[in-house]
Amino acid sequence: MTSDDSDTAPAPEIGPGGDSLFQAPPLAEQERMVEAMLFASSDPLTTRQMQDRMPHGSDAAEAVQLLRKRYAGRGVNVVRVGDAWAIRTAPDLSFLMSRETVETRKLSRAAIETLAIIAYHQPCTRAEIEEIRGVSVSRGTIDLLMELEWIRLGRRKMTPGRPVTYVVTEAFLDHFGLESPRDLPGLKELREAGLLDSRPPPGAFPGPEGDDGDDAPDAPPEDQEDMFGR
């Protein structure tokens, strides 16, 4: 525990230009401020957002680091979510939270796989998802993931047709407790095994995996995966 914060706070420095009219509060005080803000918000806050609310000259990033150390091993922790920070209960205490548990809709296998594919391959087009899963992606699956705010539209691909791509969101990182998309489990292994490469099928590939996808007659019905996905 780092409870003796009062001594550790270095004297606030004023910029060389002397542009600060007021001294920034001591770091211990800044840490309290960051603590209050992160506690108050249910959504992650960026250091920028916090700093904007703090007195001039404060360094939210440094204060967050102090706070993170302070809460290490406690009942609630300071966690990184993309570019932002949040306080979340320690996962080992979930058994206490039955009342707080939000009943999430059970996701279909199609939705789960689609989400994983987007996360690992992002930015990822619909054709790529279909190529990997070997079946067409129903509109409902994408809609559901969008609704959960786990995916959003990324940039269009610079390939013919300029297809839209999907990427995962900060809410996705928050939900799955990831600091960044780089922390996806086993990402490195997948990459090393070449499983994240987009490898075009050799020659003309007549199977249903063909990513031209416009051959409607043979395409499985759109809703197929939802019929059987639980």
Next chain:
Amino acid sequence: MTSDDSDTAPAPEIGPGGDSLFQAPPLAEQERMVEAMLFASSDPLTTRQMQDRMPHGSDAAEAVQLLRKRYAGRGVNVVRVGDAWAIRTAPDLSFLMSRETVETRKLSRAAIETLAIIAYHQPCTRAEIEEIRGVSVSRGTIDLLMELEWIRLGRRKMTPGRPVTYVVTEAFLDHFGLESPRDLPGLKELREAGLLDSRPPPGAFPGPEGDDGDDAPDAPPEDQEDMFGR
């Protein structure tokens, strides 16, 4: 569905005699639990409620007291709400919970002129201001200047109707860097300083003339100042 899939969750089993098969978790662990529960709960929790969720043999009341001490002086505090407990932002940091956007706006022309008249002619009645400006003074203008604490009510005039007068304040002098209202330059000085012939409005106007200008024969209509103010 939460509790059973977490293998770290101690499953408290009650023996036949009502005794716990396991010892109560260490107090530090109980403190973590209370911390997580108070954080995640949307309502204040009584020690009874917490204890019901905690492993058998726990002492929520004691854990709360520990937690309360730990949070003393921090950015958030453990506070008593009726007979329950909650985590709340430290009162001195409540300013962080309101984002203040400061918008700098130029004082409207009507307000500037009214202020100038009061400064040069104080104590000055509303009728006098109107006479000098040649337009009626809107209530909002006076209110704004009062709110800015640049003017305040002076003594009533000993004239029929005993109208109120306005005078400028210390804050006014502060803001404009004046020691006393008498320091305000006279018209002659203004002209010498080149202030009078600056920015002559477009259109044919006779050259600058003397400062005999109390005549406001062609008073613009009443709503004029709102049309051109701000």
Next chain:
Amino acid sequence: MAETIDTTEPDQWESVAERRAAEALIVDVDGFEGPLDLLLTLSRTQKVDLRKVSVLMLAEQYLDFVEKARSLRIELAADYLVMAAWLAFLKSRLLLPPDPEEDGPSGEELAAHLAFQLERLEAMRARAAQLMARDRLGRDRFARGLPETVETARTVRYTASLLDLMQGYARIRTRDEFRPFVMDRDAVLTMEEALDRMRAMLGYSGDWVDIATFIPEDWRRDPKRRRSAAASTFAASLELVKAGRVTLRQEDTFAPIKLKARGADDQR
């Protein structure tokens, strides 16, 4: 569906376990998410690393499966049949010596790609499962139960400098120099007034008349007033033309604009 399973010939299947697995496959055929999913499931029966899977064997298993399904009159979706056709083609390519005449990818290349696809799908499934097993928000980790909303208080700070103040005062005290533009209503003849006047006079003018004659007598001397009256009279004339009451004519640039009332017979 249980009865149909009973009609399978048991000797086709080598062991009870395999038969069970096969039955499960057939009963669940609709549960597969497409041919690739089915192939992945079939490849598991080879009990080898997916990278070492025998695509030839897999193709045979798949074709077997499709054959069985057909004999059981289970309707397979079209893409299963497309895959069957493709695997039959792949099988022939893998078995026959390469034809030098034929271009396009070799059987080995096609097989390698299929193996890659299976491995990739398997990997994504494993990762998806790992992802879903993480400590999830709202299930294992919790956000603040009692969030406080950040209120936005907008404060407006007014600024004014001493210079503004002095200029403001100077402006008032030398009003004529700085008086903002004000419409001098005394010197304005509105179009409505001009229109009223012209309407009343139209009946009396038989022939072309200069519209300037409609300008009221007392508006002619002062140039400011005359300008306004001329403008509104002109505008009113246009209005009357629009209404079909008069015709306008101008013989030359800057020549007087002449007006003639249209009689009842002139009007359409």
